[in-house]
Amino acid sequence: xxxxxxxxxxxxxxxxxxxxxxxxxxxxxxxxxxxxxxxxxxxxxxxxxxxxxxxxxxxxxxxxxxxxxxxxxxxxxxxxxxxxxxxxxxxxxxxxxxxxxxxxxxxxxxxxxxxxxxxxxxxxxxxxxxxxxxxxxxxxxxxxxxxxxxxxxxxxxxxxxxxxxxxxxxxxxxxxxxxxxxxxxxxxxxxxxxxxxxxxxxxxxxxxxxxxxxxxxxxxxxxxxxxxxxxxxxxxxxxxxxxxxxxxxxxxxx
Amino acid sequence: xxxxxxxxxxxxxxxxxxxxxxxxxxxxxxxxxxxxxxxxxxxxxxxxxxxxxxxxxxxxxxxxxxxxxxxxxxxxxxxxxxxxxxxxxxxxxxxxxxxxxxxxxxxxx
Amino acid sequence: xxxxxxxxxxxxxxxxxxxxxxxxxxxxxxxxxxxxxxxxxxxxxxxxxxxxxxxxxxxxxxxxxxxxxxxxxxxxxxxxxxxxxxxxxxxxxxxxxxxxxxxxxxxxxxxxxxxxxxxxxxxxxxxxxxxxxxxxxxxxxxxxxxxx
Numbered sequence: 001x002x003x004x005x006x007x008x009x010x011x012x013x014x015x016x017x018x019x020x021x022x023x024x025x026x027x028x029x030x031x032x033x034x035x036x037x038x039x040x041x042x043x044x045x046x047x048x049x050x051x052x053x054x055x056x057x058x059x060x061x062x063x064x065x066x067x068x069x070x071x072x073x074x075x076x077x078x079x080x081x082x083x084x085x086x087x088x089x090x091x092x093x094x095x096x097x098x099x100x101x102x103x104x105x106x107x108x109x110x111x112x113x114x115x116x117x118x119x120x121x122x123x124x125x126x127x128x129x130x131x132x133x134x135x136x137x138x139x140x141x142x143x144x145x146x147x148x149x150x151x152x153x154x155x156x157x158x159x160x161x162x163x164x165x166x167x168x169x170x171x172x173x174x175x176x177x178x179x180x181x182x183x184x185x186x187x188x189x190x191x192x193x194x195x196x197x198x199x200x201x202x203x204x205x206x207x208x209x210x211x212x213x214x215x216x217x218x219x220x221x222x223x224x225x226x227x228x229x230x231x232x233x234x235x236x237x238x239x240x241x242x243x244x245x246x247x248x249x250x251x252x253x254x
Numbered sequence: 255x256x257x258x259x260x261x262x263x264x265x266x267x268x269x270x271x272x273x274x275x276x277x278x279x280x281x282x283x284x285x286x287x288x289x290x291x292x293x294x295x296x297x298x299x300x301x302x303x304x305x306x307x308x309x310x311x312x313x314x315x316x317x318x319x320x321x322x323x324x325x326x327x328x329x330x331x332x333x334x335x336x337x338x339x340x341x342x343x344x345x346x347x348x349x350x351x352x353x354x355x356x357x358x359x360x361x362x363x
Numbered sequence: 364x365x366x367x368x369x370x371x372x373x374x375x376x377x378x379x380x381x382x383x384x385x386x387x388x389x390x391x392x393x394x395x396x397x398x399x400x401x402x403x404x405x406x407x408x409x410x411x412x413x414x415x416x417x418x419x420x421x422x423x424x425x426x427x428x429x430x431x432x433x434x435x436x437x438x439x440x441x442x443x444x445x446x447x448x449x450x451x452x453x454x455x456x457x458x459x460x461x462x463x464x465x466x467x468x469x470x471x472x473x474x475x476x477x478x479x480x481x482x483x484x485x486x487x488x489x490x491x492x493x494x495x496x497x498x499x500x501x502x503x504x505x506x507x508x509x510x511x
Contacts, residue, residue: 043263043277184503200421273466322456324424324473334466
């Protein structure tokens with residue numbers, strides 16, 4: 001099956017450029033009532049500790065020579081509202097696909113006179129959680145267009161590519177076997193709408209790329225780097241696939 | 255594990271004699287002391303051992319924690335709104351380090 | 364690239380928390396902590412409601428609520444609520460100290476469970492009487508125990 005051709009054909013016919021008209025249910029709906037309640041309670045959701053730290057970082061200039069996010073963007077509740085629903089995206093005029101973490105680091109280096117945060121560092125997790133939180137309950141809305149079509153196709157192909165010693169593709173579980181059990185878990189649609197997530201397994205907050213690496217390890221495949229092209233392309237595909245699903249950052253997962 | 259972060263959710267104001275709910279979260283790995291690292295060395299225990307709440311200078315609530323409490327401990331409890339004042343939340347770990355957070359409560363007659 | 368040795372060590376460290384008999388095995392008999400706390404006094408199964416899921420999705424964090432029927436007056440109030448997990452390496456998980464200023468004898472937290480077991484909420488009143496409730500919790504392990 002020529003996925004690329006099908007993909008482009010679908011893009012050509014649909015005005016919204018989502019690959020499906022159906023809005024998939026969030027992974028949160030697969031959790032127990034207790035965990036769902038915990039996630040929805042801002043006083044009990046441990047991910048909010050990182051969101052709180054993100055707010056502090058937003059308002060802090062790292063040094064006398066650098067500037068804070070707030071110095072340009074003011075109140076995040078206003079300026080960042082809806083932003084997370086549009087990422088990952090290609091910066092106009094460039095050929096670079098950026099997710100929210102990448103955008104934060106680009107800002108730091110190019111506009112704040114500060115060093116980029118390390119991948120999966122507490123600072124980057126906190127800031128990205130804080131920014132994404134400003135889009136809480138808003139539906140994801142990433143459009144496939146000329147600028148990102150190539151990245152989208154690569155991500156889509158990766159999603160359907162079998163890999164690892166267990167020779168499984170993302171689709172084998174997250175499309176073909178949704179709702180079935182994998183030991184103690186029920187397989188979800190693998191949507192990125194709640195990231196960064198507080199994963200009980202990690203006992204802390206982690207990014208989508210960390211989860212993708214864990215999935216790769218799960219099928220005994222090679223784990224790619226945080227921020228790698230492979231994962232950015234896949235993140236773009238996963239997000240488009242989740243168009244219409246509400247942002248829930250920070251989600252709680254097992 | 256980043257900087258010490260404490261977060262408390264509680265009402266800003268209440269009527270006198272109201273019973274209010276307070277939810278606290280504290281960033282801490284609560285390392286059990288049972289885990290071993292990649293080369294087989296035991297990772298030393300590092301846990302919060304005591305959580306206290308003082309309201310207007312009086313101790314109103316305290317919890318003795320252990321490694322059996324989940325990481326990034328969440329503790330929710332209730333207290334009677336008596337009069338306007340400061341609530342002082344304090345987390346102490348087994349290294350003797352303490353983090354404190356203060357929150358104001360306005361109590362209306 | 365994760366080496367095989369690294370992966371096995373990570374898997375082992377994950378299970379150490381979830382499988383009894385591993386690093387940190389129990390040395391006291393179940394119920395020993397309760398006896399030590401009550402001094403041998405009788406505890407009545409009443410007034411206390413311990414709420415926990417019947418199946419805990421991950422033993423690393425299990426949501427736990429204890430509520431006690433008590434007027435919380437100066438004459439009649441809950442002094443302490445103990446959470447005891449009989450199969451944990453350390454049976455006494457947490458102790459909550461209340462008083463008349465609490466207004467309502469209800470507390471919540473997340474605890475760790477090393478294995479499927481019975482959890483006990485043991486309550487001491489200001490008059491020295493003991494009350495309790497128990498809950499049986501099955502602890503499952505998440506599918507992708509990935510150490511990632």
